[in-house]
Each structure stands twice: as C-alpha cells, then as structure tokens.
Amino acid sequence: MPYLEEIKTRLKAKDYKITPQRKVIIKTFADNMEKHLSAEDVYQIVKDTNPEIGLATVYRTLDILAELQILKKIDFGDGRYRYEFCNEDDHHHHHLICLKCERVFEFEDDLLESLEAIINKKSGFKIVDHQLKFYGYCSECQKSKE
Amino acid sequence: MPYLEEIKTRLKAKDYKITPQRKVIIKTFADNMEKHLSAEDVYQIVKDTNPEIGLATVYRTLDILAELQILKKIDFGDGRYRYEFCNEDDHHHHHLICLKCERVFEFEDDLLESLEAIINKKSGFKIVDHQLKFYGYCSECQKSKE
DNA sequence: TTGTTTGCAAAGCATTTGCAGAGCA
DNA sequence: TGCTCTGCAAATGCTTTGCAAACAA
Numbered sequence: 001m002p003y004l005e006e007i008k009t010r011l012k013a014k015d016y017k018i019t020p021q022r023k024v025i026i027k028t029f030a031d032n033m034e035k036h037l038s039a040e041d042v043y044q045i046v047k048d049t050n051p052e053i054g055l056a057t058v059y060r061t062l063d064i065l066a067e068l069q070i071l072k073k074i075d076f077g078d079g080r081y082r083y084e085f086c087n088e089d090d091h092h093h094h095h096l097i098c099l100k101c102e103r104v105f106e107f108e109d110d111l112l113e114s115l116e117a118i119i120n121k122k123s124g125f126k127i128v129d130h131q132l133k134f135y136g137y138c139s140e141c142q143k144s145k146e
Numbered sequence: 147m148p149y150l151e152e153i154k155t156r157l158k159a160k161d162y163k164i165t166p167q168r169k170v171i172i173k174t175f176a177d178n179m180e181k182h183l184s185a186e187d188v189y190q191i192v193k194d195t196n197p198e199i200g201l202a203t204v205y206r207t208l209d210i211l212a213e214l215q216i217l218k219k220i221d222f223g224d225g226r227y228r229y230e231f232c233n234e235d236d237h238h239h240h241h242l243i244c245l246k247c248e249r250v251f252e253f254e255d256d257l258l259e260s261l262e263a264i265i266n267k268k269s270g271f272k273i274v275d276h277q278l279k280f281y282g283y284c285s286e287c288q289k290s291k292e
Numbered sequence: 293t294t295g296t297t298t299g300c301a302a303a304g305c306a307t308t309t310g311c312a313g314a315g316c317a
Numbered sequence: 318t319g320c321t322c323t324g325c326a327a328a329t330g331c332t333t334t335g336c337a338a339a340c341a342a
Contacts, residue, residue, distance in 0.1 A: 017316050017321060039307080054324040059307060077221055077277075079332095080306060096271045107269060111261050116280070119253050124285030125242045132278045134262070139270035163296060163341050185332080200299040205332060225307095226331060298339070308329070315322075 004030065010068050021046075021053055025061045029071065029085055036074065036082040036095075036104055076104060076133065094132045100141040107134075150176065156214050167192075167199055171207045175217065175231055182220065182228040182241075182250055222250060222279065240278045246287040253280075 007026055008018055016022075028045050029037065037045075043058045062083055065071040071083040076097055087093070092112060096105040116127045153172055154164055162168075174191050175183065183191075189204045208229055211217040217229045222243055233239070238258060242251040262273045 057323055075223055105271060107265050115257050123253060125282055126288055127280045127282035129281040133276060134273045135275040136271055136273035142272055203298055
C-alpha cells in the first residue's frame with residue numbers, strides 16, 4: 001500500500017486536486033486494508049463524517065484512483081465492483097470466494113507467473129494482468145454443512 | 147458439449163418443458179460453439195427465425211441452462227454476462243482478453259489443478275470451481291501498436 | 293385441462309452523465 | 318481568478334419481475 005503522501009504526489013502529477021472528499025475516500029481504504037469495499041460501502045462509511053458527499057463523487061474518485069493504479073478494481077461476480085489497494089510489488093494474491101458464507105479470503109501465490117510464460121510462448125499473447133477467482137467452501141462452512 | 151438429446155433429457159428431469167424458444171436458443175449455442183454469446187447476442191440471432199421472441203425469455207432460458215450446468219455463465223468484465231457450453235470433462239480452459247481489440251481467446255490448460263491442491267492443503271478451502279482471466283495484447287495487436 | 297412459459301412493459305440496480313454552483317491552487 | 322470538482326437528479330445499460338394470455342404435456 002502506497003503512503004498517503006505518495007498518493008497525493010501521484011494525484012498532483014496528473015493535475016488532480018486534493019479535495020477533502022478524495023482525502024476521506026483514500027483514508028477509508030487505509031482504515032479498511034483487509035476489506036474489499038464497493039462504491040456503496042465506501043459511500044456508507046464516508047457519509048458518517050461527511051454527510052454531504054454524493055455517491056457520484058465516490059464513483060468518480062474510485063475511477064481516478066484505479067486509473068492511477070492506486071486502487072485495483074476487482075469483480076467477484078456479485079454485481080458490483082470492489083476496490084483494494086494495488087500491490088506495489090509483483091506479489092499476486094488470489095481470491096477464494098466461499099459459495100456459502102460469501103466471504104472472500106486471500107491466498108498469496110506466485111505460481112501464475114510460470115503459467116503466463118507458457119501462454120506467451122505458445123500463443124504469442126502478451127499478458128499484463130490477470131484475475132483468478134476460486135469458488136468453493138471455506139473450512140468453517142465445510143464443518144457446518146447442512 | 148452435451149448432445150441435444152441429452153440436454154432435453156436434463157430439462158425434462160427437472161420438469162422444464164421443451165418449448166420452441168428453448169430449442170432455438172440451445173441450437174444457437176450449438177451453431178456458435180466457439181463464441182461467447184451474451185443474452186443480447188442470442189436475442190439478435192434468434193430474432194431472425196423467431197421474430198416474436200422476447201428478450202426476457204432469452205434471459206430466463208439462459209438462467210435455466212446455467213442452473214442445469216449446460217451453459218456456463220462467464221463474466222469478462224465488459225458489463226454483461228456471456229455464456230458458453232460447459233466442458234463435460236475437467237478439461238479447463240482460460241480466457242485471454244485483449245485490451246486493444248477486445249477479442250477473447252482461449253487457452254487449454256490443466257496446471258491450475260496442482261494450485262488448487264496446494265491451496266486446499268494450506269488453507270483448508272475446498273475449491274469446486276475457478277475462473278481465470280488474463281488481460282494483455284494478442285499477437286496481432288502487438289504488431290499493430292500505434 | 294392445468295400448471296408452465298411467454299411477451300410485453302415496467303421495475304430494479306449499479307454506474308454514469310449533465311449541469312450549475314462550490315472550491316482548490 | 319479560472320478551471321476542476323462536487324452534489325443532485327436524471328439517464329443509462331443490463332437484467333429481473335409482474336401479469337394476463339398462450340401453450341406443452
């Protein structure tokens with residue numbers, strides 16, 4: 001996760017202004033590092049301290065932060081996009097989505113790098129990003145099967 | 147891809163009726179095996195021969211076929227769901243999505259099985275499905291970079 | 293015949309956009 | 318000050334739903 005100062009620098013570099021709304025949205029992600037917040041989630045959290053903020057502003061800010069690669073826009077297939085801080089290094093993690101409790105777990109892994117190399121060699125496709133989701137049952141839900 | 151007779155049997159087994167609309171939608175997928183059709187795509191194709199069909203019927207039929215695991219509902223992140231025949235065997239393929247021409251290529255691969263075993267061992271999460279998307283540039287678009 | 297299925301139109305949701313006023317630099 | 322940003326409301330695009338008529342079995 002980038003430092004707050006670093007984020008501000010990156011915004012300024014693209015001539016984006018540092019507004020209170022943008023600050024508080026960034027802070028929301030810093031305060032919820034382990035979560036995968038949707039625009040609506042962010043809106044609900046931010047409204048507590050800034051009741052006048054508009055949902056459209058949240059969407060616009062998330063767009064900018066994703067464009068600057070500060071946030072990553074992810075899609076768990078539940079009909080809304082979610083956002084998390086980009087990993088600075090190449091260290092990828094995958095998402096394990098429980099089909100029962102719907103919680104999302106993370107799993108650190110680098111194995112996909114070798115697969116990307118294989119694909120590039122065999123098909124000539126140049127990969128710049130990937131998204132891997134696993135669906136199944138978390139250990140708790142396996143115990144409490146009905 | 148399941149035989150048409152087999153599909154009808156599976157529909158009947160769940161007390162779904164074999165209607166002309168359902169038949170023609172299934173046929174559309176049989177005629178477009180290599181494509182990833184959206185509901186709107188199917189609707190446009192089917193309207194040629196059955197102009198009276200409704201888009202809602204297409205959606206309802208796709209839901210049923212996905213529920214019966216005849217079709218697989220996939221999400222390329224372009225704001226609409228797409229459908230393709232389920233693979234009968236475990237033979238998985240991944241999707242390579244070109245960020246320039248937006249075409250979707252397929253890549254056959256089984257390597258994820260070993261990754262699933264590792265995850266299960268390390269985290270206790272029991273995986274029943276996965277979805278892997280690679281984003282990048284196809285060989286053609288790499289040549290014609292502007 | 294009878295419960296499903298269909299087509300239509302309206303509703304639902306997440307997200308985007310237009311616009312006039314507010315505010316950062 | 319000048320141009321970006323914001324909040325609001327309306328619009329958008331995909332998908333779902335309610336309902337009465339049509340239809341498969």
